[in-house]
Amino acid sequence: MxxxxxxxxxxxxxxxxxxxxxxxxxxxxxxxxxxxxxxxxxxxxxxxxxxxxxxxxxxxxxxxxxxxxxxxxxxxxxxxxxxxxxxxxxxxxxxxxxxxxxxxxxxxxxxxxxxxxxxxxxxxxxxxxxxxxxxxxxxxxLRVASRRVLSDCVIGCGVPHLGRGNHGKFLVELRHVMGEVAGIRRIGSAALDLAYVAAGRFDGFWEVGLSPWDMAAGILLVREAGGFVSDFNGGTDMLGTSSIICGNEHIQKALAEVVKRPIPTK
Ligand code: 2AM
Ligand code: CA
Ligand code: CA
Ligand code: CA
Known part of the structure; x- marks a missing residue:
């Protein structure tokens, strides 16, 4: 190297x-x-x-x-x-x-x-x-994990804290993801979460409300390990939108679909 x-x-x-x-x-x-x-x-x-x-x-x-x-x-x-x-x-x-x-x-x-x-x-x-x-x-x-179906996957996330984030929206995301994956983990350091995705330890990760310094380095780690990274709008303005969803090509797409499922009406 x-x-x-x-x-x-x-x-x-x-x-x-x-x-x-x-x-x-x-x-x-x-x-x-x-x-x-x-x-x-x-x-x-x-x-x-x-x-x-x-x-x-x-x-x-x-x-x-x-x-x-x-x-x-x-x-x-x-x-x-x-x-x-x-x-x-x-x-x-x-x-x-x-x-x-x-x-x-x-x-x-x-x-x-x-x-x-x-x-x-x-x-x-x-x-x-x-x-x-x-x-x-x-x-x-490093190489991101190669699992292709969410039901085999361990997914990292952030949890909104006191005074920050939309707690209700997060609970809906969590409920949707929980129903589809093998396990969910929360480290409490977004930079490490992203490093874990790059290392293939986590199959994917999502979080909203992050600052540029939480994710700038981690985004490059994931990309250079062959992963895909998007913001919550499906674009690549993670630093501008404070949001991130990542994984390998398949899991990134599948996770984005589940995380963004609409709030159930009943
Ligand atoms: P920090 O430890 O540098 O503040 C965890 O999901 C991420 O959220 C970490 O990157 C952490 O960064 C950040 N974080 C934790 N508590 C926070 C708070 N109260 N306000 C803003 N960011 C916070
Ligand atoms: Ca931080
Ligand atoms: Ca800090
Ligand atoms: Ca801080």
Missing amino acids: ARSALLNVMVQAALKAGKSLSRDFGEVQNLQVSVKGPGDFVSQADLKAQKIIHDELLKARPTYGFLGEESEEIKGTDGAHRWIVDPLDGTTNFLHGIPMFSVSIALERNGEIVGAVVFNPATDELYTAERGGGAFLNDRR
Whole structure:
């Protein structure tokens, strides 16, 4: 697996932030936590990790723009390139001592995602992809699962939280999907959910209400592992519509059909 210099910069930033997160995860009870909104927390660990990533990326490419969850967007002088970063995806898990969280870094060029890194420091799993170059878990090339019928499938999803999302609409989606698939899982880190689809662990995934930093890197991982990704309108404006449905060619289509079934009238 040959990584470009730019992907290496992203990997180094993710590993360095991961080290900081691992240290903080060991002493999670001592972390300062503030509340951004209902059910929405940010800790010192998120902020430290974002600063590390910002500094590493901007040191390598000072002119690129930077969109990170924990700060205002920085417009670069290079209008073509932008980093899209979630320094800690799965803060709720992290703060509860659940080792399912990740660092997510994507590089966008002229509006297209061309580089991706998702790193889970607790399991040392590093997912990488470059456009046209395939997706990898550490050194292993990834391929999405090949199951063709929903009844064989394990599907990941997100669950709307306190103060966020249309809970009623989600329950309808869940009821429809539940009736068709072998199992449903919820990790609590959308970046990891998408990495799991790329790795063939999940056959598919859907969620509504995500931010660009939750999914930018994961979208490229899934595509480069041979998967299909759409938004809830059947288009490819996932970042603009905050919605995503993915899987292999067959499962993506079948899952989209089930998720979007109309609300029963009786
Ligand atoms: P976060 O941990 O970076 O905030 C899980 O389905 C996804 O939703 C994760 O990407 C998580 O990202 C995000 N999330 C969890 N709780 C949230 C909240 N209260 N507000 C906004 N996003 C949230
Ligand atoms: Ca957050
Ligand atoms: Ca997130
Ligand atoms: Ca986050």
